[in-house]
Amino acid sequence: MSTTLEVVQQAYRFAKDGDRRRLRELIADDATWQPAREGTWNPCRDGDMVMKTLLWRAGGANRLRPGETIELGDRVVIQLKGRRLERLGAKGLIPKLFQVVEVREGKIARMQDYPQREAANAAVGLKT
Secondary structure (H helix, E strand, O other): OOOOOHHHHHHHHHHHHHOOOHHOOOEEEEEEEOOOOOEEEEEOOOHHHHHHHHHHHHHHHOOEEEEEEEEEOOOEEEEEOOHHHHHHHHEEEOEEEEEEEEEEEEEEEEEEEEOOOHHHHHOOOOOO
């Protein structure tokens, strides 16, 4: 059985490689993804939308990948690395983007982006 972090790392690897079939197997049908900024990006409301967004973000255009991580049972907080983070809601002189990913029964169930580490940590109950 894979850990939460392993599932997330596999998903980003499959997305980077463009392996749609294997990526989709790691995403729950009812999965959701909330953007860092409301109104700029539409939220993903099902597994197919999450897959397409992950493929686009991890692919050649943005090359997003997990960086520093904190695993918390069924959730993981990730500092994303890649290009053009500011387009995805990152903030700061050196733009940073954080993500909380929830895994349920070995599949990604929920993803949410945050422009600041403090907001992502607060979402999972961590004090900074």
